[in-house]
Amino acid sequence: TKAEKPKSKESLTFRVSTELADHLRAAANKEERTLSYWLRRAARRDAAKS
Helix, strand or coil, X not given: CCCCCCCCHHXXXXXXXXXXXXXXXHHHHHHHHHHHHXXXXXXXXHHHHC
């Protein structure tokens, strides 16, 4: 089957906003993983100091 062309501007906008939301969610998840990595690293460093 051929890729369906959006029948209206609304469906195109919806598809773009959905893809954008997915992208932002993925970016946020990546940031959270990075942040938790640095927090764990800092906690280990503090524990090693004491």
